Amino acid sequence: MTLQQTTERAAAEPRTPGRDPAPLLPDRRPARVLGTPAADAVDPALLRELHRHLVVGRRFNEQATALTRQGRLAVYPSSRGQEACQVAAALALRPRDWLFPTYRDTLAVVARGVDPVETLTLLRGDWHTGYDPVEHRVAPLCTPLATHLPHAVGLAHAARLSGDDLVALALTGDGGTSEGDFHEALTFAGVTRAPVVFLVQNNGYAISVPLAKQTAAPTLAHKGVGYGVPGVQVDGNDVVAVHGVLSAAVERARSGGGPTLVEALTYRLDAHTNADDAARYRSDDEVERWRAEDPVTRLETHLRAAGLLDEETGRQALAAAETMAADLRRRVAEEPAVDPMELFAHVYATPTAQLGEQRARLAAELRAEAGSR
Amino acid sequence: MTSRGTTMAEALNTALRHALRDDPAVHVMGEDVGTLGGVFRITDGLAAEFGDARCADTPLAESGILGTAVGMAMYGLRPVVEMQFDAFAYPAFEQLVSHVAKMRNRTRGRLPLPLTIRVPYGGGIGGVEHHSDSSEGYYLHTPGLHVVTPATVGDAYGLLRRAIASDDPVVFLEPKRRYWTKEDWSPDGPAAPVPPIGRAVLRRPGTDAVLITYGPSLPVCLEAADAAREEGLDVGVLDLRSLVPFDDETVCAAVRATGRAVVVHEASGFGGAGAEIAARVGERCFHHLEAPVRRVTGLDVPYPAPLLERHHLPGVDRVLDAVRDLQWPSATRARHGGEPYAVGA
Structure with a gap:
């Protein structure tokens, strides 16, 4: 079957936006598994895998933040407190699926299997994207808010037109849902029924601006209704619930069911970045209340109660975390290799004559610099 | 046509x-x-x-x-x-x-x-x-x-x-x-070569000056070159076709051959393509230039209402005025009847 034939077949499938908004509305209470009877039915192997990723992920956040204090990273937007969302996002995908992360989603990228040092290249400053997006099927960490969401829609749409059953999962935050591109992405996803899932990590703040000043929407999950995209709210610190909701949305997309908007309620325990002072906009009491909802602790509490976290399992998870952290420290401590001539290497498929001239000039400057040393 | x-x-x-x-x-x-x-x-x-x-x-x-x-x-x-x-x-x-x-x-x-x-x-x-x-x-x-x-x-x-x-x-x-x-063009005809991106083309040869232009201003420049001919000036017209990549080589060859150049485009002049082109020509062809590179562009105003747009768009007369203003030697000036036309554009 040619590409053209498959694209025509895909285009001929009926679109069913659904006139009745009720099925698109989020439930009144966010989905939750931990602390409910449903938790007992979850596969222990999955729970252990989620746990190991959470422990390693927490250590990754702490280590990366420490590296900013040592001047090894220019900046680190921490996802400490949001590890359940990060880990669940990565684990809900199959190898052929695509992940579209933001700058705060480095942990999701690492959990998907990308090398931590390559993931942190953007924040270390030696290039913008350090990993190979095509090899890992992870789009570049996106800094301009929500602008990567239409990319996820387009990639998913193109795959569907080509008869390819991959799914795109795009991450954003509560602030990102105010951006025009969020709405345009949902519009296009709804119309094309692209196999895409949007995960909004609602951590309560866009840097300093609280949700109440961000939106008057009933919930962020409700924002899907206007675009014919079902909205789901989930307890974002319940890693089992986030994984379950995302997995269902991903498989629904894969089987032709169209896009889903998932809002995960979570909290950023650290400041926006190491350069931010969160004390200017939120109280210690508030942070303490959320510490009690720590996603790592919550899963461990369940595992212990269920008899699934023996000493050896816990020790192995911690050992994996320490190995990752030690490797990260050691490799980030090495001076990153940068090549000034690479500035010209990837601007165009064929460099312009003007870039050729500028390249020669920079090469001469570098020679002069080397000669004067 | x-x-x-x-x-x-x-x-x-x-x-x-x-x-x-x-x-x-x-x-x-x-x-x-x-x-x-x-x-x-x-x-x-x-x-x-x-x-x-x-x-x-x-x-x-x-x-x-x-x-x-x-x-x-x-x-x-x-x-x-x-x-x-x-x-x-x-x-x-x-x-x-x-x-x-x-x-x-x-x-x-x-x-x-x-x-x-x-x-x-x-x-x-x-x-x-x-x-x-x-x-x-x-x-x-x-x-x-x-x-x-x-x-x-x-x-x-x-x-x-x-x-x-x-x-x-x-x-x-x-x-x-x-x-x-x-x-008179057909995609199947022999006169349908596919130009590479990044190559300018001389639409009309000329020995006295060259008009550097692109897109909608090409016909304006061709008409201005015809009019200049009547005044005894042999003015060439260069169609850039591509602003990026920019064909410095062809542009500079045309300027060196004539020593005089006018850049023509519809967009406002300040900080526009013409400024870049004039600067590039100045940097590369200074010793071949007989006059500063002139720009004839849209005015530095928001695009006007339809009934006013003809005053904004570079027309044949403005292009001709700029050509006349290219510091011609007195013999050439005499052909225009004395003083060069002073343009404020």
């Missing part, structure tokens, strides 16, 4: 048809490009021939259109996006600047974006507000984009084919007031 022949709109339509026919990765998308065939009919019949997935009507959201096209290109398709009018492309500006132009670079060449963004541009069609902008300056100032604009029917076909086949993103600016001009 004869009544027979092919219009630029038809040539563009043929280019899209052939691209869709030759490469299943090519996907045309935009507002009204499907059933309607585009407000300028550039995509006429394509949805019927190739299906509405290959020539797709999109929601009315330019950032979403271009952002979706970025994702499609990431997957491996070759989207050809239509922005309905120059000034309606601005909502897509962030996608263009932050992603389209940079994706290859930020991913070290791993995610090139082979996409073409067609933008009908320029004035002279009596359009109401926001339908007549010359927006090339925004695009050519953005590293990572190619900025191409045809001025002839044959180039419209050839350059669009090249743009779609390019592995770099191309902003393809279509001079909308040239859409309906006919030329």
Whole structure:
């Protein structure tokens, strides 16, 4: 079957936006598994895998933040407190699926299997994207808010037109849902029924601006209704619930069911970045209340109660975390290799004559610099 | 121009048809490009021939259109996006600047974006507000984009084919007031060479001065060169065809051959393409210049209402005035009857 034939077949499938908004509305209470009877039915192997990723992920956040204090990273937007969302996002995908992360989603990228040092290249400053997006099927960490969401829609749409059953999962935050591109992405996803899932990590703040000043929407999950995209709210610190909701949305997309908007309620325990002072906009009491909802602790509490976290399992998870952290420290401590001539290497498929001239000039400057040393 | 022949709109339509026919990765998308065939009919019949997935009507959201096209290109398709009018492309500006132009670079060449963004541009069609902008300056100032604009029917076909086949993103600016001009041209004819992107062409040779122009101003310059001939000046006309990559070599050769140059474009002059061209010529051809490079451009005003646009657009008289002002030796001046014409533009 040619590409053209498959694209025509895909285009001929009926679109069913659904006139009745009720099925698109989020439930009144966010989905939750931990602390409910449903938790007992979850596969222990999955729970252990989620746990190991959470422990390693927490250590990754702490280590990366420490590296900013040592001047090894220019900046680190921490996802400490949001590890359940990060880990669940990565684990809900199959190898052929695509992940579209933001700058705060480095942990999701690492959990998907990308090398931590390559993931942190953007924040270390030696290039913008350090990993190979095509090899890992992870789009570049996106800094301009929500602008990567239409990319996820387009990639998913193109795959569907080509008869390819991959799914795109795009991450954003509560602030990102105010951006025009969020709405345009949902519009296009709804119309094309692209196999895409949007995960909004609602951590309560866009840097300093609280949700109440961000939106008057009933919930962020409700924002899907206007675009014919079902909205789901989930307890974002319940890693089992986030994984379950995302997995269902991903498989629904894969089987032709169209896009889903998932809002995960979570909290950023650290400041926006190491350069931010969160004390200017939120109280210690508030942070303490959320510490009690720590996603790592919550899963461990369940595992212990269920008899699934023996000493050896816990020790192995911690050992994996320490190995990752030690490797990260050691490799980030090495001076990153940068090549000034690479500035010209990837601007165009064929460099312009003007870039050729500028390249020669920079090469001469570098020679002069080397000669004067 | 004869009544027979092919219009630029038809040539563009043929280019899209052939691209869709030759490469299943090519996907045309935009507002009204499907059933309607585009407000300028550039995509006429394509949805019927190739299906509405290959020539797709999109929601009315330019950032979403271009952002979706970025994702499609990431997957491996070759989207050809239509922005309905120059000034309606601005909502897509962030996608263009932050992603389209940079994706290859930020991913070290791993995610090139082979996409073409067609933008009908320029004035002279009596359009109401926001339908007549010359927006090339925004695009050519953005590293990572190619900025191409045809001025002839044959180039419209050839350059669009090249743009779609390019592995770099191309902003393809279509001079909308040239859409309906006919030329004796056929895509199958022998006179249909496909020019490479980045090569300027001398449309008219001249020994005394050269007019450097592109897109909608080419006919104005050709007419001005004819008029100059009557005044005894042999003025050449250079059609840039591509602003990025910029053909310094051909431009400088034309300037060195004449020693005098005028840059003509519709866009406002301040900080525009003409400023860049004049600076480049000055840097490279200073010792060959007999006079400063002059610019004849649109005024530095927001695009005027239709009844006023003729005062804004560079016309033949303004071009001629600039030519007359190129510090001719007294013998040449005498041919004009004494003092050189003083222009304030």
